[in-house]
Amino acid sequence: MFLLDLFFPNRCVECNRIIPSEEVVCELCFDQILFTHHQFSARNLLSEKCRLLFPVQNAFALMQFEEESTSQKIIHQLKYGSRKKIGKMLANWTLEKLDLNQNKPDLLVTVPLHQKKLKERGYNQLHLFANTLSETLQIPCDHHLIKRNFYKKAQAKKNRDQRIFNENLFSITRKITNQHVLLIDDVFTTGNTMSAVAWEILKAGDNNVSVLVMAMD
Template identity: 30%
Template sequence: MDAPTRWLSALHRWLLPWRCLLCGDAGAHGMDLCADCAAELPRNTQCCQRCALPLPLSAPLCGRCQRKAPPWDAAWAPFRYAWPLDRLETRFKFGRDLAAGRVLATLWQRETFPIDVPQMIIPVPLHRHRLRKRGYNQALELARSLASSLDIPCRHDVLLRTRHTHAQTGLDAIERRRNLRGAFAVCNGVALPAHVVVLDDVFTTGATLAECVRTLRRAGVARVDAWALARAPTPGDAK
C-alpha cells in the first residue's frame, strides 16, 4: 500500500470508522464487517465441480450433473447462500443498501480466483422495467469490482434482457426454465472473445445462468463459465 493510499485509509477510519452492518461492532480489515461476523460467513468449500452445489460428502459431482451436464463449462460460487451472507445480500438486492453491496464485493474480491481467468465478465442483465424500479443491477455492481481486480473488461451492453419475465421467487426448476425461455439476446455487432463468464449474485437452480449461457453459445462463444457470489444449498432457498 503506497503512502497516499495509507493516508486516505487512515482519514476514512477517523472520519467514518468501519462499522459492522450485521452486529454494529467495529469493522475490521477495511470493511463494514467485524472479525466475528466475517468468521461466520458460509464458504462453499465442498461442492459439485460442475455446478458448485454444496455437497455433504466428498463427491466430485452432484446427482443432477451426473445425470445431465449443465450448459456452462465451469461454475464458481465461493459462498453458500446462508446466514449471515444471505442477510447482506437481501439488504443489497432489495433494500438498496449499497454499503452491503460494497462489503459483498470486497469479500468476493478477496477470494482465490479460478485458475482459468476469462477474457470478459458479463453480468446477468435486468429488464429495463425492473432496473428502473430497483435503481441498479446488483450483478453488474459485483461484476465491476471483480473485473477491476482481474484487469479484464466487464460488459453490461453485450447480453440484453428482451422480455420482462415474472419474478423467479416461488417457481420450481421447471417453471423457472419456462419463464426464462427466449428472454435474452446478444447485442448485434458485438465482438465476443473465446472465453467469457456470466455472473449473477445468487445461483439457485441455475435456470437464469443456463439461459444466458445458451444465448452466448448460439452467438459463437467457445467457452462460457458461470460465476455467482453465493450458491443456494438446495433449489428454492434463494430468489
C-alpha cells in the first residue's frame, strides 16, 4: 500500500492536489461543494419536484449536481471510477446534515441496477452508502425489495410509450405494508426513475415514501 501511495498518490478530483488515501477532495475544494442545506422534514426544492410525480412524505438531497461541478466529479468517481468507498464518505457527510428525529423511516431501500449492469460495474454505487446509513441510524436496509426489469432505457418516441415503459421498469419482490420507506438513489434529474420505484412501493400496500439522494440536478 505504501508503494502504491508513493508511485500512484491519491489526488483531489477537483484540483489534482495530493491528498490522504481515504479522501476524495482536498480541504480547499471541499469548501466549493454546493451542499443543499435541505431539511428532511420541511418542504424544499427536491420535495416539490417529487410531489409533481408521486406522493412523497419527506425528501433530502445532499448536494447540487451541475455540469463540471465538484459534486458531479465525486459521483462520477463513485459510479465509474471503481471507488466505491466514496459511498461511505458521502454517507458520513449526509449523517452530519440529516436530521431524522421527527420522521425516522422504517426501512431503507436502494434503487437497483439491472443484473447485467451490476456485473459490468462490479458493484452498486448505492450499497455502501445505504449500509453506512443503516448501521449508524439503526434502520434496516433492503437492496432486493425492488427489481429492475430492463437493461436499457426504452427508446420511446411517444409520451404514451414512455409512460407505459416507466410503469413496467421496476417490480417489487415481496409484499410490504404500513412502512415508511426511505428510497435512496444517487442523482435526481427528471425524477422518472424515482417515480417508477416509488409507485411500486406505494401500490404494494399502505406505505409512505420519502426520498434521499446524493445530489439533485
